[in-house]
Amino acid sequence: MSTNQKYALITGGTSGIGYELAKLFAKDQYNLVIVARNEAELSKTATELKQQGVEVITIAKDLFKREAPAEVYDEVKAKGIQIDVLVNDAGQGQYGLFSETDINRELDIIQLNIGATISLIKCYLPEMLARKDGKILNLSSIAGKTPGPYQSVYHGTKAFIQSFTEAIRSENKGSGVTITALLPGATETDFFNKAEMQDSKIVQEGGMSNAADVAKDGYEALMSGDDMVISGFKNKAMVGMTSVTPDHLVADMMKKQQEPVDKSEK
Numbered sequence: 228m229s230t231n232q233k234y235a236l237i238t239g240g241t242s243g244i245g246y247e248l249a250k251l252f253a254k255d256q257y258n259l260v261i262v263a264r265n266e267a268e269l270s271k272t273a274t275e276l277k278q279q280g281v282e283v284i285t286i287a288k289d290l291f292k293r294e295a296p297a298e299v300y301d302e303v304k305a306k307g308i309q310i311d312v313l314v315n316d317a318g319q320g321q322y323g324l325f326s327e328t329d330i331n332r333e334l335d336i337i338q339l340n341i342g343a344t345i346s347l348i349k350c351y352l353p354e355m356l357a358r359k360d361g362k363i364l365n366l367s368s369i370a371g372k373t374p375g376p377y378q379s380v381y382h383g384t385k386a387f388i389q390s391f392t393e394a395i396r397s398e399n400k401g402s403g404v405t406i407t408a409l410l411p412g413a414t415e416t417d418f419f420n421k422a423e424m425q426d427s428k429i430v431q432e433g434g435m436s437n438a439a440d441v442a443k444d445g446y447e448a449l450m451s452g453d454d455m456v457i458s459g460f461k462n463k464a465m466v467g468m469t470s471v472t473p474d475h476l477v478a479d480m481m482k483k484q485q486e487p488v489d490k491s492e493k
Contacts, residue, residue: 236260236303236310236351238290238343239317241268244366244411247442248314253279260284260308262299262317284308290317291335296346312362312449313351315344320381322485333380340384345391352395352404359403364449365392367408369462373469376482396454405452409445412462 235252239245240261249259253276261276261283263269269285276283286302288295303310318340321332344365355361368382371389375382389408396406441458448456472480 232258232309233311234258234260234308235312235314236262236299236347237314237316238262238347239366240314241265241272243316244409244438244442244445245314245316246272247439248316248364248446249276251442251446252312253281253283256281257312258282258284260286260303260310262286262288262290264289290339290343293338293342293346296343296350299347300350309354310351311360312364313347314364314366314449315347316364316366317343318366318384320378322377324377325379328380336380337384340381341387341391344388348395352399355404356399356402361404362449362452363404363406364445365406365408366445367392367410367455369410369412369457371410373481374474374478375485376478377485382481392455405449407445407449407453408455409441409448410455410457410462411441411445412458 233256235249235257237245237249237252237259240249240259241263245261249261249272252259256279258281259276261269261272263272263285264287266285266287269287273283273285284303284306286299288299290296319336321328321336348363351361352363355363365388367389368385370378370382371385371387373382389410392406392408399406444456444458469480
């Protein structure tokens with residue numbers, strides 16, 4: 228059992244970047260609270276992480292539901308656990324033309340990507356401020372820096388997260404609480420399956436980042452108290468270029484990247 232009493236709470240901690248972050252915390256002897264929907268995946272992940280000699284608490288919650296973040300907070304509180312690091316990783320997208328996609332799915336995505344993130348921060352930030360100690364990592368994305376045709380709602384949610392993170396970071400400067408944004412690009416995770424994006428050029432033509440590399444960049448930035456980190460040289464270059472390019476041209480450029488591959492060209 229870990230002698231370290233520090234706890235990190237990670238949403239989306241059973242797969243992709245969240246899972247890789249959980250492994251890094253466990254390696255550094257942080258006890259973990261991992262939140263995801265699937266009981267079996269939570270149990271499997273917990274068994275693996277416990278081999279590092281840390282405590283792993285699993286909470287099965289559907290963060291598409293508005294009340295779920297407060298329920299997570301209450302469950303953790305009932306166990307008498309103090310959360311030292313909050314990682315908001317859970318997020319999903321929906322691929323397709325906005326005129327044709329499912330609005331209920333998109334409202335769920337807004338609730339997950341934005342609602343759950345701000346609700347958990349609303350729960351934990353005041354406690355961290357009272358202690359003058361704590362860290363928060365928000366999974367933003369380079370998508371938050373660019374309009375995204377075929378993924379208009381997802382890119383919109385990440386633009387919100389990026390702006391929100393920068394605002395609350397400024398509000399809490401010098402408080403002892405650090406708030407970091409991690410901005411990956413396209414990464415090899417289950418995101419593209421869930422978003423039904425397998426036919427997009429960005430997936431078909433490869434060149435995606437490794438989730439473990441992205442997690443390492445985020446973890447190091449979080450531990451250093453950095454404001455934000457763009458993971459990967461190619462993504463840094465892209466954000467640099469798009470910041471000096473008019474938005475309508477960036478949107479057209481992203482459309483070319485994300486449009487479906489024409490099977491007849493193959």
